[in-house]
Amino acid sequence: MSSDEPVPLDLLDRATVRTRGRNVAIAGLVVAAALGGVVGLFAGPVGFGSTVAAVGLPLVLLAWTESRKTLRLSGTEVSARALGTRVVDLRTAERLEVFVTDMRGARTVNLLVAGPPQGRAISVALAMYAGTGGRELGVYALRRLADALATAPDTRSLVLSELIVAQLRAEARGDAPPDRPLYRLASLAPQGRMAQKLSPDAVARFVAALDR
Numbered sequence: 739m740s741s742d743e744p745v746p747l748d749l750l751d752r753a754t755v756r757t758r759g760r761n762v763a764i765a766g767l768v769v770a771a772a773l774g775g776v777v778g779l780f781a782g783p784v785g786f787g788s789t790v791a792a793v794g795l796p797l798v799l800l801a802w803t804e805s806r807k808t809l810r811l812s813g814t815e816v817s818a819r820a821l822g823t824r825v826v827d828l829r830t831a832e833r834l835e836v837f838v839t840d841m842r843g844a845r846t847v848n849l850l851v852a853g854p855p856q857g858r859a860i861s862v863a864l865a866m867y868a869g870t871g872g873r874e875l876g877v878y879a880l881r882r883l884a885d886a887l888a889t890a891p892d893t894r895s896l897v898l899s900e901l902i903v904a905q906l907r908a909e910a911r912g913d914a915p916p917d918r919p920l921y922r923l924a925s926l927a928p929q930g931r932m933a934q935k936l937s938p939d940a941v942a943r944f945v946a947a948l949d950r
Contacts, residue, residue: 745882747809747816749846749863749875769793809862811879814886816851818860826853826860828886833859834894837935838927844868845924849883849898864902865920872915880906897942904948919948 773793778786807820817825828834833852838845846866852859862883865874875883880902887899901919908918915921923944927934 744810744812745879747811747862747875747879747883749866749873809860811882811886814889816860816862824858824860826851826858828895829890830854831890831892831895834887834890834892834898835935835938836898836923836941837933838924839933840927840929841932844872845927847920847924865905865924867915867921867924870914870916872921874905874909874915874918874920877906877909894938897938897945901941901945901948904945919945 774786774789777789781788807818809816809818811817814828815825816828817823828851831851831853833850835850837848837850839848844866845868847864849862849864850859851862863875864880866872874880884899884902884906887895887902890896901923904919923936923941926936926940926944
């Protein structure tokens with residue numbers, strides 16, 4: 739495949755994403771109905787309907803948008819498509835950050851890229867772990883992402899490229915998930931926080947300490 743040919747960067751398959759979106763939408767409607775019931779006790783049916791619309795509709799729209807979102811890499815450009823399309827060129831990215839989300843016992847390592855115009859931001863999930871197993875982006879997608887990051891004139895990009903290359907080497911050696919760099923990096927984030935940004939210095943020190 740050509741290095742400019744688009745490659746998907748979606749960690750989860752479409753069926754799983756749609757199921758998650760549906761569950762979020764249902765949960766949002768339940769919460770909206772519960773709040774609407776409380777308001778309705780004082781404001782009547784109008785208060786109930788207004789509360790359900792104000793709380794439930796944004797959550798349903800968010801869930802529907804997320805269920806449609808797809809990510810891909812074309813050359814050095816990361817794009818996210820849902821209602822519209824956002825594009826960030828890794829060569830001109832103003833933000834390159836790693837953050838870890840911790841939800842329902844699963845930790846996800848995310849790469850946040852943002853840049854002009856208008857500071858558009860895209861989050862790419864690199865891996866998700868629960869217990870001693872999990873799910874990771876495919877080898878080809880990670881390889882392409884590492885190559886794209888290596889072309890950027892920013893030391894943060896080079897560090898992240900080396901991190902992904904180390905992950906690929908660990909997978910090639912047949913290392914178990916707990917021994918792979920992304921799993922170990924996810925373990926650095928404190929527990930009890932839904933989202934935790936890892937400082938660039940901490941990520942750089944972690945990568946520098948990896949076995950070559």
